[in-house]
Amino acid sequence: MKSKSMFIVCLLIMLAAALAVAAPQDKKGLTFSASEPVLLTSAGQSADSQIVKVLLERNKIAVKFLPLGGPEDLAGIKTLVIAVGGSSKGLGAAGIDADKELARVQKILDQAKAAGIPVLAMHVGGISKRGELSDRFISQVLAVSSCLLAVKEGDQDGFLTQTAAKGKVPAQFVERISELQEPLKSIFGRK
Amino acid sequence: MSASCSDNVINSHPEAEARDLNNKASVKIATAALTGLLAVISLIAPAVTGAGGVGVQIPAPSAAALSIPSKEEITLLVTDSGLGGLSIMAETAARLKGAGIARKVHLVFVNALFSNESGYNSLRSRGEKSLVFSSALRGMERAVRPDAIVIGCNTLSVVYEETEFARTTRIPVERIIDPGVALFRRALERRPEAALVLFGTETTIGEGTHRQALAASGIPAARVHAKACPELAAYIENDWKGEEARFVIASYVDEALTALPQPKPPVYAGLVCTHYGYSRELWEAAFKENGVRLLEILNPNSALTDRLMQVMPAGRFKETAIDAQVISMVEIAAAKRKALGNWLGGISPEVAAALANYQLRPDLFEWKSLVTPR
Numbered sequence: 421m422k423s424k425s426m427f428i429v430c431l432l433i434m435l436a437a438a439l440a441v442a443a444p445q446d447k448k449g450l451t452f453s454a455s456e457p458v459l460l461t462s463a464g465q466s467a468d469s470q471i472v473k474v475l476l477e478r479n480k481i482a483v484k485f486l487p488l489g490g491p492e493d494l495a496g497i498k499t500l501v502i503a504v505g506g507s508s509k510g511l512g513a514a515g516i517d518a519d520k521e522l523a524r525v526q527k528i529l530d531q532a533k534a535a536g537i538p539v540l541a542m543h544v545g546g547i548s549k550r551g552e553l554s555d556r557f558i559s560q561v562l563a564v565s566s567c568l569l570a571v572k573e574g575d576q577d578g579f580l581t582q583t584a585a586k587g588k589v590p591a592q593f594v595e596r597i598s599e600l601q602e603p604l605k606s607i608f609g610r611k
Numbered sequence: 612m613s614a615s616c617s618d619n620v621i622n623s624h625p626e627a628e629a630r631d632l633n634n635k636a637s638v639k640i641a642t643a644a645l646t647g648l649l650a651v652i653s654l655i656a657p658a659v660t661g662a663g664g665v666g667v668q669i670p671a672p673s674a675a676a677l678s679i680p681s682k683e684e685i686t687l688l689v690t691d692s693g694l695g696g697l698s699i700m701a702e703t704a705a706r707l708k709g710a711g712i713a714r715k716v717h718l719v720f721v722n723a724l725f726s727n728e729s730g731y732n733s734l735r736s737r738g739e740k741s742l743v744f745s746s747a748l749r750g751m752e753r754a755v756r757p758d759a760i761v762i763g764c765n766t767l768s769v770v771y772e773e774t775e776f777a778r779t780t781r782i783p784v785e786r787i788i789d790p791g792v793a794l795f796r797r798a799l800e801r802r803p804e805a806a807l808v809l810f811g812t813e814t815t816i817g818e819g820t821h822r823q824a825l826a827a828s829g830i831p832a833a834r835v836h837a838k839a840c841p842e843l844a845a846y847i848e849n850d851w852k853g854e855e856a857r858f859v860i861a862s863y864v865d866e867a868l869t870a871l872p873q874p875k876p877p878v879y880a881g882l883v884c885t886h887y888g889y890s891r892e893l894w895e896a897a898f899k900e901n902g903v904r905l906l907e908i909l910n911p912n913s914a915l916t917d918r919l920m921q922v923m924p925a926g927r928f929k930e931t932a933i934d935a936q937v938i939s940m941v942e943i944a945a946a947k948r949k950a951l952g953n954w955l956g957g958i959s960p961e962v963a964a965a966l967a968n969y970q971l972r973p974d975l976f977e978w979k980s981l982v983t984p985r
Contacts, residue, residue, distance in 0.1 A: 467846070471859060474862045508729055508733070513841050513842075
């Protein structure tokens with residue numbers, strides 16, 4: 421009887437350990453690290469890029485902010501940070517449509533890859549930045565990203581997790597936008 | 612008077628701004644010519660200005676335009692692109708109860724937004740904006756039959772004068788621009804060392820109407836700065852005290868204050884979008900984080916309500932019964948209604964209830980045939 425109980429306890433401990441190893445999300449201590457200066461651009465033209473800018477600046481990370489940046493803007497840059505989130509209003513205000521934005525983003529991603537510049541994707545808009553428009557940009561950017569930081573609310577259907585896993589992109593999810601500061605500090609060596 | 616609106620404007624989309632420079636140059640030349648003509652006229656003709664100074668003036672609808680008929684029951688229509696103007700309607704509802712201007716006032720808010728996927732700031736040109744807004748006003752007139760219209764929206768107020776509706780309507784219309792300009796002018800005259808930073812939508816800031824009016828009233832252009840805040844109204848509507856609004860406001864405030872000359876003067880923050888006042892505490896926090904001395908947040912919403920109370924014939928009745936209604940051509944999400952309802956309920960339970968039970972009218976006005984698809 422005693423050995424049966426011990427066996428069940430050991431089984432439970434092994435199961436817990438296996439689950440901890442298998443779960444890629446919310447993993448504390450991403451192995452991804454990056455250098456400055458950073459070029460911050462948008463994929464989708466939502467004002468979420470303003471949120472990412474504040475997160476970077478508050479942690480004194482040197483950032484050049486160009487929502488409509490192009491490949492030529494990567495000169496001298498060590499990391500490309502992309503705030504992913506589609507906004508019809510943002511696209512309209514910028515005078516472009518979704519296809520032109522996808523083309524612009526693709527050019528900068530291609531140049532980053534050619535220059536060996538890692539891409540950090542950030543999705544901070546939660547559920548409001550999910551849907552047909554945003555998901556196109558998410559798929560595009562995560563296909564070539566080195567890391568994803570995101571607010572959990574935007575992943576209720578697992579799309580971000582699955583897309584990141586498909587590209588073998590390490591990902592960290594947080595409950596609130598302000599909690600993204602810790603992984604950013606870790607990535608840029610501010611800890 | 613300077614005809615240039617581009618001084619002291621801090622851009623969030625410098626690349627997009629560069630593409631428009633050539634087109635705007637010819638507009639500025641025409642504006643300069645018109646301004647010069649107005650200056651000559653003002654020297655040879657007596658003028659009463661709604662902006663508080665004699666001299667070159669921006670044509671102002673002002674108090675004379677809003678003449679509420681002396682009826683026992685009045686219908687007052689408030690419009691905005693989005694829900695910022697509801698705060699004006701709520702304050703008006705609260706103050707009308709004891710004003711005695713009529714036995715009953717029907718307050719009707721009509722959302723002039725034509726699509727949740729777009730907005731007036733996303734339209735290609737000024738011409739499209741005025742066409743769509745004119746169509747919206749005609750639809751509102753048919754649906755509501757108002758005695759007066761209040762444009763509780765800075766973006767639509769700057770577009771209004773160009774609409775066909777403005778040229779032909781007999782309904783008195785009040786815009787938020789004039790009370791806002793008067794509020795800013797009084798503050799800047801009180802504190803000659805202070806600067807004013809206007810925060811508004813791309814259209815409001817790009818048109819430069821407030822800056823032109825302040826310059827016309829004698830405020831030096833160097834004291835007035837402007838910052839366009841793309842999409843901020845949408846974040847505030849979704850959650851006026853949430854993290855997203857907090858970070859976006861912090862970003863725009865930081866950009867605006869970084870652009871001020873050194874040494875940084877004490878600052879008035881002028882909120883020239885009727886949505887922005889919902890998040891007053893977030894604006895205060897953003898200024899505090901930047902370490903710049905904020906003298907006051909100036910919100911024209913209350914100034915507009917003050918103006919309405921001044922021009923309406925008060926004291927005719929012991930009290931005024933109020934009912935409120937909200938009409939929208941686009942869906943207003945339940946979460947938005949709840950978030951803003953909490954804010955509005957503190958001022959006017961009638962307006963909060965009207966928002967909760969808003970009427971969806973998808974065919975309120977035509978717009979698709981008036982815009983060029985992207």
